[in-house]
Amino acid sequence: xxxxxxxxxxxxxxxxxxxxxxxxxxxxxxxxxxxxxxxxxxxxxxxxxxxxxxxxxxxxxxxxxxxxxxxxxxxxxxxxxxxxxxxxxxxxxxxxxxxxxxxxxxxxxxxxxxxxxxxxxxxxxxxxxxxxxxxxxxxxxxxxxxxxxxxxxxxxxxxxxxxxxxxxxxxxxxxxxxxxxxxxxxxxxxxxxxxxxxxxxxxxxxxxxxxxxxxxxxxxxxxxxxxxxxxxxxxxxxxxxxxxxxxxxxxxxxxxxxxxxxxxxxxxxxxxxxxxxxxxxxxxxxxxxxxxxxxxxxxxxxxxxxxxxxxxxx
Numbered sequence: 001x002x003x004x005x006x007x008x009x010x011x012x013x014x015x016x017x018x019x020x021x022x023x024x025x026x027x028x029x030x031x032x033x034x035x036x037x038x039x040x041x042x043x044x045x046x047x048x049x050x051x052x053x054x055x056x057x058x059x060x061x062x063x064x065x066x067x068x069x070x071x072x073x074x075x076x077x078x079x080x081x082x083x084x085x086x087x088x089x090x091x092x093x094x095x096x097x098x099x100x101x102x103x104x105x106x107x108x109x110x111x112x113x114x115x116x117x118x119x120x121x122x123x124x125x126x127x128x129x130x131x132x133x134x135x136x137x138x139x140x141x142x143x144x145x146x147x148x149x150x151x152x153x154x155x156x157x158x159x160x161x162x163x164x165x166x167x168x169x170x171x172x173x174x175x176x177x178x179x180x181x182x183x184x185x186x187x188x189x190x191x192x193x194x195x196x197x198x199x200x201x202x203x204x205x206x207x208x209x210x211x212x213x214x215x216x217x218x219x220x221x222x223x224x225x226x227x228x229x230x231x232x233x234x235x236x237x238x239x240x241x242x243x244x245x246x247x248x249x250x251x252x253x254x255x256x257x258x259x260x261x262x263x264x265x266x267x268x269x270x271x272x273x274x275x276x277x278x279x280x281x282x283x284x285x286x287x288x289x290x291x292x293x294x295x296x297x298x299x300x301x302x303x304x305x306x307x308x309x310x311x312x313x314x
Contacts, residue, residue: 035063035064035065035066035067036061036062036063036064037057037061037062037064037072038060038061038062039057039058039059039060039061039062039075040059040075041059042059042077042078042079043059043075043076043077043078044056044057044058044059044075044076044078044109044112045057045062045072045074045075045076046072046073046074046075046076046112046113046116046117047062047064047070047071047072047073048070048071048072048073049068049069049070049071050069053073053113053117054070056109056112056113057072058109073116074116076107076112076115076116077107078106078107078108078109079106080104080105080106080173081104081105081106082102082103082104083102083103083105083123083126083127084100084101084102084103084178085100085101085102085103085126085127085130085131086098086099086100087099087100087101087130087131087134087135089134089135089138089139090138090139091138091139091141091142091143091146092139092140092141092142092145093142093143095143095182095183095186096182096183097138097143097146097180097181097182097183098179098180098181099134099138099153099177099179099180099181100177100178100179100180100181101130101134101154101157101175101176101177101178102174102175102176102177102178103126103130103157103161103172103174103175104172104173104174104175104176105126105161105165105170105171105172105173106170106171106173107169107170107171108169108170108171111168111169111170112169113169114167114168114169115168115169115170116169118167118168118169119168122168122170125165125168126161126165129157129160129161129164129165130157130161132160133153133156133157133160133161134153134157137152137153137156138153143182143186146180147180150177150180151177153177154175154176154177155175157175157177158172158174158175161175243263243266246266247263247266
């Protein structure tokens, strides 16, 4: 009687199928009813005979004689799947953080029966193992070390999952710790600490730069004064040498003159030359000095004594 009903479905017009809800079949159900089934790529189908596991059907078309008790119990995807797990825990220095782990896994075709039958909730099982490993690893580390050793945490999670899930027909492709989120107040405090440290370093660098600048300026000033002193000493030496040569030459050429007479004449000549230069310069200030004969003698005496003292000091 059931066979006749199925034949009636096949020969019925399309509009009758759409109006009769009792004969609505999907492509898989229709194929299974006709003894054929299609398995898509990257997927395997689990075949049962009278409720007992029989075989794993690879992608393609397969005969499924339902009259002999064969049926498809379900399909299993072989694609890589991803599960993001958020786990809240605390570090060794009592800072609560939320660790986000990304688990990439896939079912193994050669262990499809284990992956299909042995676990009822794969994602919940993986999440439980991730919680266990993270909450055992992070409390051993301080907050800064947690950020630095996130790869070690991911490796520990991956090793534990690989060891546990391989028995159930699953392979752990990759485990990543994609984020570590401290409390908002902790992040604000960390930013303030870093900002203060950078300001302190900047202040030290600025003070060091100013110190170097002052040292270089002092060294330059000292070098300048040293060179100026050498120049003045050489100038005075040259003046003394020139005056000595002039006095000796004048005394030799003019008989009866003494060195004092020659020095007086030279000083008076220089005095008037200086007055002439001051008066000829439009930008110089006026200088009033005694200019009588007695004053000239006093000036000559002072200059002579200064030159003799400078010569004696050298």
